[in-house]
Amino acid sequence: MRNYLDPKRHMRTNDWAKKLPKYFQVGTIIEDKSEWYSSRLPKKERHQRMVDAVLSEPRTKGYVKRTFNSIQEKSQAGRKKHMAQSKQARYKKKAAFI
Numbered sequence: 001m002r003n004y005l006d007p008k009r010h011m012r013t014n015d016w017a018k019k020l021p022k023y024f025q026v027g028t029i030i031e032d033k034s035e036w037y038s039s040r041l042p043k044k045e046r047h048q049r050m051v052d053a054v055l056s057e058p059r060t061k062g063y064v065k066r067t068f069n070s071i072q073e074k075s076q077a078g079r080k081k082h083m084a085q086s087k088q089a090r091y092k093k094k095a096a097f098i
């Protein structure tokens with residue numbers, strides 16, 4: 001999922017999977033009591049993983065949506081695309097009568 005961080009940057013394979021880095025840190029960020037109202041994240045905006053936080057940003061969501069739609073357009077060719085369009089047209093006609 002590294003391509004969602006920066007889609008234009010090319011990343012090599014997971015070299016770290018073969019050998020762990022010498023130094024790394026794992027922990028929880030604890031806010032200062034004086035920052036309760038100014039720079040505190042409410043519980044709804046907190047995420048368990050960094051990837052969840054990145055994927056919840058609107059810019060990233062737009063990128064994911066664009067790539068998904070382009071893949072869908074490529075996979076729906078010929079009869080599949082025609083059937084999807086005719087199905088949508090039927091639903092529009094039903095909605096117009098109601």
